[in-house]
Amino acid sequence: MGYSVGQVAKFAGVTVRTLHHYDKAGLLSPGERSPAGYRRYGDADLARLQQILFYRQLGFPLDEIAAILRDPAANALHQLRDRQRRLRAEIARLERLAEVAEQAIEVQRTGLTLTPEERFEVFGEISFDLSYATEAQLKWQDSAVYRASMARARAHTKEDWRQLMKEAAAWRTELLDAVDADAPADGERAMDLAEEHRRHLVRWFTPCPPDTHRRILEDLTADPRAFALLVPPSQQRPGLAAYLCEAVRANAARRAGLCTDPEEQP
Known part of the structure; x- marks a missing residue:
C-alpha cells in the first residue's frame, strides 16, 4: 500500500x-498509488530516498546526486x-578558523577592554577590520614574528595603547606634511620618517630589521583595510601608500649592512 508523503x-x-522538491526535480517520484489514486512511496522509493539523503549529508548538489543515481557504477566512486x-x-x-576564534576568545579574556568612549579616546579614527584581522591571522599564523607581535600587543595596557597611538598620530602628521x-619619497625626510616607523614597530611590537x-609595509599598503x-x-592622499612604500624601500637600502642594534637582527 506504500506510505504517504507526510509519513x-x-x-x-x-x-x-x-x-x-525532489519529486519536481525528477529525483524521487513516488512509484505507487493508493486505491483513491493518491501517490504513495514504496520500498524502492524509500531505498532511493536513503541514498539521496546520504549524498545530501555529504554536501552533494542535487544534479550530482541525480547523475550518480542514474549510473552508480560509473559515477559513485569518482564523485565520492x-x-x-x-x-x-x-x-x-x-580548523584554522576555530584556531582564530580561540585566539579571539583569549584576547577578550586577557586583552584590553575599553568602553566605546575609551576606544575613541585611544584609537580615534583608526578602526580594526575584523575580516582583515581574520585573513591576516590565517595568512601569518605560522610566522614566529607575527605570533610574537600579537602576544606583545595583547600584553599592552590602556596607557601603553594611548602612548603608542599618540606616537603614531604624530608620525602620521609628519608623513602627511612631507607628502x-x-x-x-627617496629623500632624507621621507626615509627618516620610514626609519621612525620601523623603530616604532620595534618599540611596541616586534624586532624589525x-x-x-x-x-x-608592502603587505600593509597592498590592502586598503x-x-x-x-x-x-x-x-x-592619492598615492600615499605607494609613497610610503617607496620611502621604506629607500630606507632599507640606506641601512643595508649598517644594522648593529640587536633588536634589528633577523
Whole structure:
C-alpha cells in the first residue's frame, strides 16, 4: 500500500516541501498509488530516498546526486573521492578558523577592554577590520614574528595603547606634511620618517630589521583595510601608500649592512 508523503517526511526527518522538491526535480517520484489514486512511496522509493539523503549529508548538489543515481557504477566512486578531497580541505579551513576564534576568545579574556568612549579616546579614527584581522591571522599564523607581535600587543595596557597611538598620530602628521610639501619619497625626510616607523614597530611590537620592515609595509599598503590601520581614510592622499612604500624601500637600502642594534637582527 506504500506510505504517504507526510509519513515519509516524518520518519525520514525531512519536510514535505523537500519531498515535493525532489519529486519536481525528477529525483524521487513516488512509484505507487493508493486505491483513491493518491501517490504513495514504496520500498524502492524509500531505498532511493536513503541514498539521496546520504549524498545530501555529504554536501552533494542535487544534479550530482541525480547523475550518480542514474549510473552508480560509473559515477559513485569518482564523485565520492572528489567529495572526500573537498571535505578534507573544508575541515582544514574550519580548523584554522576555530584556531582564530580561540585566539579571539583569549584576547577578550586577557586583552584590553575599553568602553566605546575609551576606544575613541585611544584609537580615534583608526578602526580594526575584523575580516582583515581574520585573513591576516590565517595568512601569518605560522610566522614566529607575527605570533610574537600579537602576544606583545595583547600584553599592552590602556596607557601603553594611548602612548603608542599618540606616537603614531604624530608620525602620521609628519608623513602627511612631507607628502603635501612634495618631499621626494627617496629623500632624507621621507626615509627618516620610514626609519621612525620601523623603530616604532620595534618599540611596541616586534624586532624589525629594515628588510622585514619593507616586507611588512608592502603587505600593509597592498590592502586598503590594512593601510587604514596606518592612516585613516579621511587623512589619506592619492598615492600615499605607494609613497610610503617607496620611502621604506629607500630606507632599507640606506641601512643595508649598517644594522648593529640587536633588536634589528633577523
